[in-house]
Amino acid sequence: MLSEKGGADGGHPPEHAPRFAERAPDALNNPQLRRNFRRAMDGLMAKRAAQFPDPAYWAELRERGAAVKARALAKLPDLLERLEARLTTNGVQVHWAETTEEANAIVLGILQRAGARTVIKGKSMVSEEMHLNAHLERHGIEAVESDLGEYIIQLAGETPSHIVMPCIHKNKDEISDLFAEKIPGLERTGDVDELTAAARRVLRERFAQADAGISGVNFAVAETGTLVLIENEGNGRLSTTMPPLHIAVTGIEKVVELLDDIPPLLALLPRSATGQPITTYVNMISGPRKKGEMGKAGEKDGPTAVHLVLLDAGRSRVYQDVELADTLRCIRCAACMNHCPVYTRVGGHTYNAIYPGPIGKILTPQLQGLDAAGDQPHASTLCNACAEVCPVKIPIPDLLVRLRREAVRPTETPATHLPVVKDGGAERSWNEALVWAGWRLVYTRPLLYRMVTRALAWGGNWVPAGAPLMRDWTTARTKPRFKPRTLHDLARERGYPNRLELDEVPK
Ligand code: SF4
Numbered sequence: 001m002l003s004e005k006g007g008a009d010g011g012h013p014p015e016h017a018p019r020f021a022e023r024a025p026d027a028l029n030n031p032q033l034r035r036n037f038r039r040a041m042d043g044l045m046a047k048r049a050a051q052f053p054d055p056a057y058w059a060e061l062r063e064r065g066a067a068v069k070a071r072a073l074a075k076l077p078d079l080l081e082r083l084e085a086r087l088t089t090n091g092v093q094v095h096w097a098e099t100t101e102e103a104n105a106i107v108l109g110i111l112q113r114a115g116a117r118t119v120i121k122g123k124s125m126v127s128e129e130m131h132l133n134a135h136l137e138r139h140g141i142e143a144v145e146s147d148l149g150e151y152i153i154q155l156a157g158e159t160p161s162h163i164v165m166p167c168i169h170k171n172k173d174e175i176s177d178l179f180a181e182k183i184p185g186l187e188r189t190g191d192v193d194e195l196t197a198a199a200r201r202v203l204r205e206r207f208a209q210a211d212a213g214i215s216g217v218n219f220a221v222a223e224t225g226t227l228v229l230i231e232n233e234g235n236g237r238l239s240t241t242m243p244p245l246h247i248a249v250t251g252i253e254k255v256v257e258l259l260d261d262i263p264p265l266l267a268l269l270p271r272s273a274t275g276q277p278i279t280t281y282v283n284m285i286s287g288p289r290k291k292g293e294m295g296k297a298g299e300k301d302g303p304t305a306v307h308l309v310l311l312d313a314g315r316s317r318v319y320q321d322v323e324l325a326d327t328l329r330c331i332r333c334a335a336c337m338n339h340c341p342v343y344t345r346v347g348g349h350t351y352n353a354i355y356p357g358p359i360g361k362i363l364t365p366q367l368q369g370l371d372a373a374g375d376q377p378h379a380s381t382l383c384n385a386c387a388e389v390c391p392v393k394i395p396i397p398d399l400l401v402r403l404r405r406e407a408v409r410p411t412e413t414p415a416t417h418l419p420v421v422k423d424g425g426a427e428r429s430w431n432e433a434l435v436w437a438g439w440r441l442v443y444t445r446p447l448l449y450r451m452v453t454r455a456l457a458w459g460g461n462w463v464p465a466g467a468p469l470m471r472d473w474t475t476a477r478t479k480p481r482f483k484p485r486t487l488h489d490l491a492r493e494r495g496y497p498n499r500l501e502l503d504e505v506p507k
Pocket residue numbers: 329330331332333334335336337358359386389390391392393394
């Protein structure tokens with residue numbers, strides 16, 4: 001059942017953490033980071049484009065994907081109950097967590113009851129949201145990431161900078177240095193195959209020793225009680241089948257109604273994410289290892305116990321708003337961030353959030369509240385690239401504008417929509433309100449407008465790059481030069497009618 005309170009948090013950043021605008025200059029002034037991202041994102045964009053050469057096919061497929069997710073959301077409370085009932089019949093134990101703290105406590109409790117000391121983990125953004133590894137470590141349980149990208153950032157003590165390729169900000173040389181420092185007995189090597197083999201050697205041992213495996217879930221099918229998990233390295237399959245205990249953690253929005261809903265989503269997700277027609281592994285988990293019955297032999301492998309933790313952490317609150325609920329259609333393909341002109345220049349760490357890029361800019365403020373993340377919706381050019389590539393048609397720019405409105409809404413003004421976003425008005429600043437009031441004054445008075453633009457054209461170039469109003473722009477960019485003649489001058493020269501003089505500007 002969906003929570004009335006809607007849970008909380010969604011993985012808060014530390015208090016007083018620098019905001020996006022304060023962190024961005026570091027990334028913009030780091031040429032190595034920018035090269036790493038540029039190269040990786042150009043490659044991903046080209047690979048995705050090659051997967052959808054026919055616009056009609058792409059339009060039809062994403063229509064189906066969006067419809068599947070929209071139908072699932074329309075029936076979400078019912079589907080979650082059906083999922084629980086079906087999984088329980090299959091022998092999976094289902095747990096509900098309203099907050100990330102509750103989810104951590106549930107996972108820890110399961111592990112402690114099983115006497116587990118070491119855990120091997122498949123990739124899971126929800127577990128990042130929960131800060132699960134740190135929680136387990138505080139209670140004496142070692143969690144080792146087995147996805148190669150996650151393993152690398154765990155060794156580096158960092159957080160993921162991308163939701164599909166967590167260590168995309170690092171290049172081969174940086175990984176070589178890291179492995180040589182952290183993997184005992186490994187000589188520094190620049191050979192990618194040797195690096196991969198070294199990680200495989202370490203991780204194979206960890207798979208064999210682990211008392212439990214923890215994974216995420218891409219889709220949970222209510223009809224059959226099936227947990228679908230896609231991956232390329234086989235680590236997801238090993239994490240969910242080798243240890244005697246498997247715990248899956250996922251957000252409540254991952255449920256879909258039918259097994260038949262999976263093929264269109266599988267046709268969209270890997271193509272949008274990595275430009276692959278399909279991932280190397282598609283795992284469909286329907287329960288623990290079956291025991292032998294009535295003289296028949298039981299299954300020989302698989303965990304003897306499977307648990308699913310369904311996390312709310314603010315999602316029910318998002319769900320209550322007709323407009324913002326579209327956010328929950330996300331299938332975490334990352335295509336929006338791969339195509340975002342902001343993300344591709346500053347990388348994921350600048351957002352200081354679990355979910356960076358366009359999806360993070362709409363999801364994080366809704367999960368954590370505008371007080372904590374109200375600056376995120378402003379870190380966008382609203383160029384629409386994210387909406388064009390989103391395989392489930394989430395109108396990201398519309399939602400960014402909605403959240404911007406919520407963030408600067410005067411607190412005394414009643415919300416035009418259901419006020420489900422926490423901390424409405426959290427980003428409101430009197431200075432900014434004054435600037436906009438001035439802007440409105442100038443733009444609605446033609447004579448004043450002409451005088452101001454002329455003054456800017458004449459005097460703008462004298463303003464030093466480090467002046468207060470310029471500084472935010474010039475920290476990482478060249479100062480723009482104002483042209484001596486305005487657009488209106490040029491238009492007049494070419495004989496275009498001057499609508500300002502016709503006084504057609506609405507007041
Ligand atoms: S918002 Fe769309 S493009 Fe971005 S991660 Fe989610 S599904 Fe993919």
